[in-house]
Amino acid sequence: MADDDLITRAEPRNQREEHTMSTKPETADTPSRRAIIGALAAIPVVSVPAFAGVASAPPLLGLIDAHRAAYNAFDRAISRESELEEAYKEAFPPEEMPFIQNLISDGCGCGMQHGLERSKEIIAGSYQHQRNALTPLSRIAPELAEQGRAALDAKEIENMELVDRLFADEEARKETFGLAAASRVRDAVSNAEDEALTALCAYPCETIAEARIKAEYLVSMPTFSDGLPDHQVEALLLSFLPQSDNEAT
Structure with missing residues (x-):
């Protein structure tokens, strides 16, 4: 498949028909990380292209799909935790001492x-x-x-x-009540989402087309301009270095 075909698959939703992930409304009790990750719903969907006779998709698109799946799991966990938090507060209102x-x-x-x-x-x-x-x-x-x-x-x-x-x-x-378990699940999938995004940042692009796909996906995140965490910034910058230089660091 030509590089242009890969790029077309990474274009924003307003340039082609794609579905996006749904998110729940934020609440005052929403963890700060939830507010950050929640904005990722606007990321353009990148589908894995079908390759005749090839069992696996290009690694970059696989990483993008993995991050989106991790986000979806995180979104579901956040929604479940939020529902239980509201129900818990109704059942057990916070009390003063x-x-x-x-x-x-x-x-x-x-x-x-x-x-x-x-x-x-x-x-x-x-x-x-x-x-x-x-x-x-x-x-x-x-x-x-x-x-x-x-x-x-x-x-x-x-x-x-x-x-x-x-x-x-x-x-x-x-x-x-089940709230503690829901919070543990949220923590686990939050870590998984972070690891998936870190892996994507660390991916060393081999072509200009790949670099464009990776960049468009990252900058399309509404929170990208606010800055990635330090470890993801480091992974992203190191991905531009030759592998030999990367290993030396």
Whole structure:
């Protein structure tokens, strides 16, 4: 098949009739990577051409198809996770932790939506604020101030243990609900999509036609102008070097 035929197959959808991948609307709770990858729905479809008597397609088009398949899997996983997240929130609305609210002087709440580590930071900061408030008292009644600090220390430990239990219960509910498993699937297919795009970036084009197909596919991604991750930029740049130079690096 001529190079021009390969190029024609990589042209954007507005130049030929192709279907594109569907995406779900973004939500406020959508992970940032989802927002980035979600925009890939606008990538022009590249079909693998049929070669008479040849069992396999050109490697570049195979990599493009592999990336599109990986994206489709990621899109489905994101959609499933989003559906379960919404259902979970309806079944178990995020709650604040009332036992700590009266210690927070700036009016900032502390709830399950903050996550375990951030919740602990808020609690620790609140107790430290209360300890600092005892400084004037320590000048006139040091023993009383020390008793106050001891009480705060004991209560902080108690609250931290309670927070650990609350989040452990939360994780158990997510497992039972199926949300935790959906999140693990999303992580796995997200990594697979990243690997597929990295492999495509690393592919060393052998002809001008291949270089054009690869470039058109990459620049057609709406997020390409925002920059690829460092490891994919490195793979893309190294793909332009002779193989001997590439191996030397």
